[in-house]
Amino acid sequence: MNKQDIRNKIKVLRNNYDVNDLKTKSLKITNAFYKKYSCLNIFLLYYPIENEVNTIPLIDRLFVEGKEIYLPVVYDKYMIFKQFEGFDKLKAGKFGINEPAGKELDSLPDIMCIPGIAFDEKCNRIGYGGGYYDRYLAVENTIIKSAFAYEFQIIDKIKTENFDKAVDEIFTENRIIIRRV
Template sequence: MMTKKEIRDIILKKRLDLEQEKYEKYSQRIVEKLRNQIKKMEFDSIALYYPISKEVDVLPLIEELLKTQKKVYLPKVLGKQMKMGRVKRFDRLIKSKFNIPEPIDDEFSSKIDLYIIPAIAYDFNGYRIGYGGGYYDRYFIQSPKSYLIGVVFNFQLISSFPTHSNDLKVDFIITEKNEIEIK
């Protein structure tokens, strides 16, 4: 079995090598499925992410959500911790030390109804491999888990990898080809 680092290196390279046209097409397909999935759900607040390094492009969905009554949150890194900061407009974001746009305002919440979570890879049990910083894992140790949806491209789904007791597990995974409910 490959290590998480080996998986991370292989999949990240594959994702970065994804042709722009496919990247856009697959992202649109995933966002469409995501839109349909969240329409069925009752929620007032939702946390997403700002896509980097060819993560699934959820920006169109964020724009739509900002026009509704829903509260929209994006990650903000403070030292070793990650918090979810409220976003009301895209022009209220500023690049972090990781060069990722984050909310300027310090209106944080850890009681969020729904999370959309990117990854380098997910396995079929819902476990996630991120960039290795542990930000999401630490965040959910301190914050109540609600409903977590993982979004990745189909080639980022892996049958299994070594997991740890505090590894993050999502409830649902959406790719351009699959929708997987984790039991």
């Protein structure tokens, strides 16, 4: 299967899943992440769409604890990260995804959570096809790169291209997959 076929297949699976089941799986995933990384201070997270792993409870928890949280803001061919200042201050951006209006990230973050459609055991990723995260990571490549995925999003093998950027680890509801270099 090519990347678009994989995207279509996983999106159908994800959109047909029971919402309450996905909510339970999301909490397991984000709680495991929190347990491992709550000691950090600067987080690049994402606002969930289309039944992605729900990061909203994690964002809220870290925000209440006084952590710095940044979410992506998408422009034509690139994205930046702006500070999250509360859910009431988010506005729909380019793709209808909620984006913050806070200050732009101007320091090195501790960790980045990257969304995706599919992943493999080597921590390769298929995103939505816009290349925003791959372009961002081509410049900012020293950050710890985590991804959140449901087990059914883990596939045997992803054919990668030179510009594709792998993540360091993938949190699922059952395990943490660590990239072997």
